[in-house]
Amino acid sequence: MKNTTKLVRLLLIVSSFSIVILVFLKAVQPKDCLSFTVYEVNDGWGYDIQCEEETVIHQPFIPAVPGFNAFNSEDKARETAQFVIKKLRQKRSPQLTVADLKDLNVIE
Structure with a gap:
């Protein structure tokens, strides 16, 4: 006992x-402070990633490819911003590759 x-x-x-x-x-x-906004630029769309209302990534053009071409649709900019936030939450680099952009159908 x-x-x-x-x-x-x-x-x-x-x-x-x-x-x-x-x-x-x-x-x-x-706490997860990450959010994003998508905005219009002269010839397309871009996005910003914020943490507690402070912009930590300003992306007015498609990264990882030559030139300064904007995203051709609001949806593609939004999906890319969401993918970047997903990478950050996984404690990965927010840097995008050409393969990432192809997977997201941002480029062919």
Whole structure:
């Protein structure tokens, strides 16, 4: 009986400690501050990525390709901005490649 009581107490202590650690880790995680806006430029569309209303990426043209060509549709600019935010949330570089742009159907 004493061993069972000790085991139950130990399990309660470990469980309580685990819950405290989980609550603490959840509380100290950085909040997701990323958002985007899509805007019109002279010959198409661009996007900005913001964190707490501060622009951290200003992209008025298609990256990773020569020249300064704007996105040809609002949807393509929006999808690209969403992809960049996804990469940032995965703690990856926001840099886009030609392959990324082809996968997003931004370029052929």
